[in-house]
Amino acid sequence: MTSTENKDSVRGTNKSSEKSFEIMRKFSEAYAKRTGTYFCADLSITTAVVEGLAKHKEELGAPLCPCRFYEDKEAEVKASYWNCPCVPRQERKECHCMLFLTLYNPHPGDRQDLEIVEVKYEE
Numbered sequence: 001m002t003s004t005e006n007k008d009s010v011r012g013t014n015k016s017s018e019k020s021f022e023i024m025r026k027f028s029e030a031y032a033k034r035t036g037t038y039f040c041a042d043l044s045i046t047t048a049v050v051e052g053l054a055k056h057k058e059e060l061g062a063p064l065c066p067c068r069f070y071e072d073k074e075a076e077v078k079a080s081y082w083n084c085p086c087v088p089r090q091e092r093k094e095c096h097c098m099l100f101l102t103l104y105n106p107h108p109g110d111r112q113d114l115e116i117v118e119v120k121y122e123e
């Protein structure tokens with residue numbers, strides 16, 4: 001599926017395909033369980049981050065962190081520093097997207113599975 005088709009996917013405007021979203025949802029749940037981290041109490045944040053990862057995986061072939069600005073996304077994917085789980089998360093347990101929270105972060109929830117909530121995105 002091309003990014004043009006994704007723009008108005010059956011899931012809504014500016015969203016990934018169902019398949020890509022499910023891949024990243026399963027990855028996020030498995031990683032949270034493996035690392036003892038939790039999703040945010042506000043699941044719209046978690047849903048939006050998983051959506052961003054899914055779109056990047058679909059468009060770039062890798063789940064580049066969706067919470068940063070990049071001059072050149074393809075170069076960033078090759079560098080792999082910000083491919084999820086990024087180096088700051090792996091080395092220092094830092095997830096600035098608030099996807100994988102420890103109990104020491106603000107707003108940790110108690111879930112490691114994602115109840116998807118409806119989030120609408122601007123074009």
Ligand code: SF4
Nearest residue numbers: 065084086089095096
């Ligand atoms: Fe993934 Fe790192 Fe972005 Fe968190 S900050 S969503 S671990 S890439």
